[in-house]
Each structure stands twice: as C-alpha cells, then as structure tokens.
Amino acid sequence: MTLTPQASRYTHDHLFLGAAHDENARRTLWVVALTFVMMIGEIAAGYITGSMALLADGFHMATHVGALGIAAAAYGFARRHANNSRFSFGTGKVGDLAGFASAIVLGLVSIGIAGESIVRLLQPTAVAFTEATVIAVVGLAVNIVSAFLLSGNHGHHGHDHHDHSHAHAHHHDNNLRSAYLHVLADALTSVLAIVALLAGRYLGWVWLDPVMGIVGAIVIARWAYGLMRDSAAVLLDTTDEHVAAEIRELLESADDVRISDLHVWQVGPQARAAIVSVVAVAGVSADAIRERLAPVHELSHLTIEHRHA
Template sequence: MTLTLQASRFTHDHLFLGPAHDENARRTLWVVALTFVMMIGEIAAGYITGSMALLADGFHMATHAVALGIAAAAYSFARRHANNSRFSFGTGKVGDLAAFASAMVLGLVSIGIAGESILRLFQPITVAFTEATVIAAVGLVVNVVSALLLAGNHGDNGHDHHNHNHGHHHHDNNLRSAYVHVLADALTSVLAIVALLAGRYLGWVWLDPVIGVVGALVIAKWAYGLMRDSAAVLLDTTDEHVAAEIRELLESTDDVRISDLHVWQVGPQARAAIVSVVATASVSTDAIRERLAPVHELSHLTVEYRNA
C-alpha cells in the first residue's frame, strides 16, 4: 500500500455544525420576518400615540430584526463554508461570533432605552394609552409566537446532556442569541402593557419611563450573559467537563499520565482536544484513543505520545 493510500485512511472532515443546524436556520428566518413586520407597526404606532414604552419596544424590535438577521446569516455562512479548508476547525463557531455581535447590539439597545426613558421621566409627553396598549398587545403575541418557533430546538441545545457521570453543556449560542432577543422583546412588551394600563386607569404617567429603565436593566443582564458565554467559546477556553472526563479515563490506571491537555469547543456539540501523554510501552496511541471513545463530544482528537 502506498504512503498516499495509507494517509487517506486517516483523513477526516471538519464538519462541526450542530445536528439541528438547518432546522434552527429555518426557524430563525421565520422569526426575522415576523419581527420585521411588527417592528414597522410598533415604531409607527409609538410616534402616533406618544408612548415611550411602545416606541422603545419598537426600536428595540428594530435592533432585534438586525440581530436576528445576523443569526440567520451566520447559519447560512456556516453551512456554505462547512467544508472550506481555509477554516482549520470548520465553521462550527461562526454562530458564536454572531451571538457575540448580537449581545453587543442588545447591550447598546439597553443603554439607549434607559437613556431615553430617564429623559422622558423628567420631560413627560402626552400618551394615547388605549391605542398604544392595543399595539403593545399585538407585539407581545408576535413575540410569543417567535419564542415558540425558536423554542422548538432551543431546548435540545440549551439543556444538559449527561455522559460518564459528568454534566456537559451543549449550547448553540447563535440560536440562544435569537431566543434571548425574542425574550427581551416579550419582556418590553409586557412592561409596556403594564405601564400603559397603569397610566390609563391609575394616572401613573411616570410609570411608563420607569418601566423603560427596569426593562433596560434586565436586557443588559441578558446581554452580558450571552456576551460572556460566546466570548468564552471564541477565546477557546477549556471545557472543564470534558477535560475532567479525559483525565478520569486516562489516569484511572498507572500506565498513563497526562503531561499536557487542551480541550476547546469547535461547534455547538463538538469539542477538539490535544492530549499529551507519557505512557508505558504496553500502551499504544490506538489504546489511548480507544480509552477516550466514551467521550462522545470529542470530534477532533490529537494524541502526543511519549514512552515513560
């Protein structure tokens, strides 16, 4: 057998997209369309009725339309370039890059809403409560429908899966970013409805901008969490759960010791690892790989071997 044929036996692809990648992409596109239509209606109604809560919801939804568009584009880009050799470990982390960008947008939105709400607190304007409440209620319905669309596979990517007595977190941060944007929209819609009803029936006009500030703080917290988690993936932080499983499987006997270990995420449910071991002559690299076979997250494994 020639050297070329021997080498071909060990070649493999770097397709590390999540198993629900295409389905999540379709769901996200539907949500983009719904969000865009509602965005136009809420911004127009907010200006007409004079409601800060409703206008904030509309502009918030506008930025979400952009962010959701980024999420949809990320799914498309990742699929188109999944087999492009220019990407050393595939395009499984494109969604995390999109999620980080969306989190930044979400953070800026929260600052804008808080600033405008504080301004309206000191410079109140007349609000058409009845009309604004109706539009906010319609916006909430759209948000709930969008959340249900995204929740179809959100749970598959956002809950814990268990293997070898360790908890592992499998997040499609791109889908999560879309889901968080929709939840933020739903929150601002609910808060807008509460503020508008209180203004109409209790005369609490001040509640409209106050609730705008409260909503901004909650959205900022969500943005921070999403930015923190997606940044961790982009910076190749160690997946401690998988690393602990690798150590347990390899060092459970006295014939192998790990001298260096790198484990990082290359896709929503895929991890890469470089394992450097010092082992006795009776242990081969194939034996090392066999021991690590139960670690189902490992999609790309490199073993560096030294005899003890």
C-alpha cells in the same frame, strides 16, 4: 512508501455544525420576517400615540431585526463554508461570533432604552393609552409566536463524522440563543409597556411608563452580559473543564499513562476538540489511548501526542 487502503480511515472532515443547524436557520428566518413587520407597526404607533414604552419596544425590535439578520446570515455562512479548508476547525463557531455581536447590540439597546426613559421620566409627555395598549398587545403576540419558533431544539445529539469520539452531549447553540434572547427581550418590553399603559390609563400613573422602560433596560443588560460572557468564552477557546476532567479520569485512573499537556476547547455547538499529550509505559500505544477516550462522546476531533516513559 506505498500507503495501504487502510490509511484512508484516518482522514476525516471538519464539519462541526450543530445537529439542528438547518432547522434553526429556517426558524430564525421566519422570526426575522415576523419581527420586521411588527417593528414597522410599533414604531409608527409609538410616534402617533406618544408612548415611550411602545416606542422603545419598536426601536428595540428594529435593532433585533438587525441582530436576528446576523444570526440568519451566520447560519448561511457556516453552512456554505462548512467544508472550506481555510477554516482549520470548520465553521462551527461562526454562530458564537454572531452571538457575541448580538450581545453587544443587545447591550447598546438597553443603554438607549434607559437613557430615553430617564428623559421621559424627567419630561413627561402625553400618551394615547388605549391605542398604544392595543399595539403593544399585538407586539406581545408576535413575540410569543417568535419565541415558540426559537424555543425548540436547544440541545441535540451531534452527527457522527469519524470513527472516533463524537458529540452526543447537549450543548447550547449560542447563535440560536442570541436570537431567542432578542425575542425574549422584545416580549419583556411588550409586557412592561402593557402594564405601564394600563396603569397610566386607569390609575393615572403616567410616570410608570418610563420607569418600566428603565426596568426593562436593566433586565436586558443582564441578558446581554450573560450571552457576551458565554460566547466570548467559546471564541477565546476556554477549556471545557467537564470534558477535560473526564479525559484525565479515563487516562490517569491507571498507572501506565500520565498526561503531560491537555487542551480541550469548543469547535461547534455540540463538538469539542482536544490535544492530549501523554507519557505512557511501553506497550501502551496511541491507538490504545484513543480507545480509552472513546466514551468521551463530546470529542469530535482528537489529536494525541504520544511518548514512552
């Protein structure tokens, strides 16, 4: 059998990277550099001044340098292997894998901060409040700049790679989200450190320094759990119920098509894939089914299994 030139229109790539993939990669690299420099300064200052809140912030930053480095590496890996046929649905979920790893790091950091803070609460140590406050303020400034770099473009319109349904809905990039949460956690511990240091200096509340460490650890643990839950859902190919419901509504609103099996899952920050098995009356073709699903803009990869009743 000789295929006509029209057959080529059914071939397509599997490039499901986020619309702002390269821009987010650059933002993340800048934040890695900023965080690394501040990490060195805060750890050194924490040891010199004896502040647990400041030292916790510094070590917290150290783990974030690693986590942010993972995020940057994930962007690079996903871009380099975007067209690698070894990845059946592309590399759009590499960021979710990095986000899950970062969530684990974030959770371990919260445990470490809480443990050390409890020790300092039971065994108070002398703190150089003035010097520690200055360093904490500088650290907060770096966190604010980093958060600004990462705060933009959380949702974007996707690229059209095929002539059928493509991603246009707004969805989070869990890799960028993980980097942003690490920076927010840094900012939180910086703010708590400043409050504790000022209270210690002017009110004599030395106990507030480790207490703030415990409070920060609890908040960070909650963020880590949320990121771990959401990124794990993507990695496990959980059903995107919103898209699945839209597919059912479009296909079963008439009496000529019934869905026998449906799978909808995420393959990239703004991309969804679907396998739709239908039983249709005579005259309703697979192309007609595809046309009915054209309004589902989240779909970047659609496979239809078609049977006649």
